[in-house]
Amino acid sequence: MRHRAALLSTILAVVAATLVLPGRASAVVPGFKVDITELPATFTAGAGARTVTVVATSEQSRCQKVRWSMFIEVDGPQLDEVEVARVEDDGDFPVQVENAGNDTARITDVQLDPGELCRGRTVTARYQIGFDDDAGSGQVTFRAQAFNADRTLLQETSSRSQVRGEEREEAEESPSPEASPSPSESSPEPEDSADGDENAEPEPTDTDADIAAVPASGNDTGTPSLLGAGLIVGGILVFLGVGLLLRLRMRSRQPQAGSQLPTGFYPAN
Template sequence: MTLREEMIAVRHRVALVTTVLAVALAALALPGRAGAAEPGFKVTITELPASFGAGADARTLTVVASTDRVRCRKVRWSLVMQVTGAEVDEVDVRRVEETGEFPVRVQTDDDVARITDEQLDPGELCRGRTVTARYEIGFDDDAGTGRVIFQPQAFDAAGTLLQEASGQSSVVGEDPQATESPTDSPTPSPSSSSEESDDAEYGDPGTDPTTEPEPAKSRDAIGAVPASSDGGAPSLLGPGLIVGAVLVFLGVALLLRLRMRNRDSRHGARTSFYPTR
């Protein structure tokens, strides 16, 4: 093998590696299936209280699913909740329909709860026809002040995530530091008054953040918390696809150029083997 043929072989290998890397980069830039939703579907929170009060009457969370697809689908609703300042078993949630309470199953993990319908929603999701889910939510008398986030999700009968939404509300509850009466001295000192006011504003600093909440006492007693804002982390899909496409284009162009040069070199070798007379 001549030096020129060796150089051509090396160029071919470099072009092949470049193309493989470009394809791999484009594949890595694609979002994972776990967080994907089906196109053509939309979930909207149409009713969400700005705040919930500890011991107050239950308030309603309403979610609506819609689609522009021709084929109709049955829907199974699932609501994910997180809460700060309260425990999981200090939140009461009821899934209701026009006929009354709708059966659900509850899963809890530390301060996060998922409430999923045991049956498919009575309605049918079609073009021009929506499906609605309503939840009656209340907090116990001794629930603390904090924030709660709701993430309703709509699944089809096969368990495929169609679409989801998110929203959050504040929780106005009891502050243990503000209601606790001192026992050691009847008159608080100025320093202790200042510390109590700071505790009332920023929360109880003595609470152990590693303490796990008690497990849910029933399927309707669950707790929830703050959530991330509606916007998610910035996606790398756009830049990744652009870079991948450029690398693929360069790799293909280099392969074609090297193939043409290799063909010309072989042709030149044959003509030089038979000198002209």
């Protein structure tokens, strides 16, 4: 008996799960519309839950019940950092959560919505969405689907919001005081760049100052001293040369002994 009871419980659980999950959303039924009427533009991590509201309308004359299903896809935060609660006027509404892959979770109502969808009458689903304190920045996409009691997709819609992380991302992005370079370590920038002012004269360096302190050796400064010394030496040499020439000339004019010529003519024998 115990084995039969356990087997019966397992079969009932499988059947219940099959009935809860909607069928494939391969097509929509004309005459129905689903809109996300309330959605925050930005969710802030650790700031509490925000309300997401989905409304279904119908143009058909026949009324019918609705079962809601919501896909939540995150890019940046993790799925385990998202807090979701399906609520109605009397409190929380039971849902079934399954992992749809690619950072996506699917939240489906276990029961049909208390309201009834008719022409001129809407059915509303509300969700409380929040993110943990340590959730990362990114975005979250919501895709809401409305099914009838026969698990046929009536209509769907989607929208997206931003997720702003808390101090963890700000601390990682902003550099720490120790990592910032000190004024002595940072290379000084030149006061006057070449691109800023082409006519600006550069400030003299130490080498330029040393060169400027040495007097220039131009022709006007060195020529008088060398010319005066050259003239004096030249004058002395010219004087000695002229004296030597006069002395040689005087010696050449003096008669030599024993070589004087006769002063008269002698008759020839």
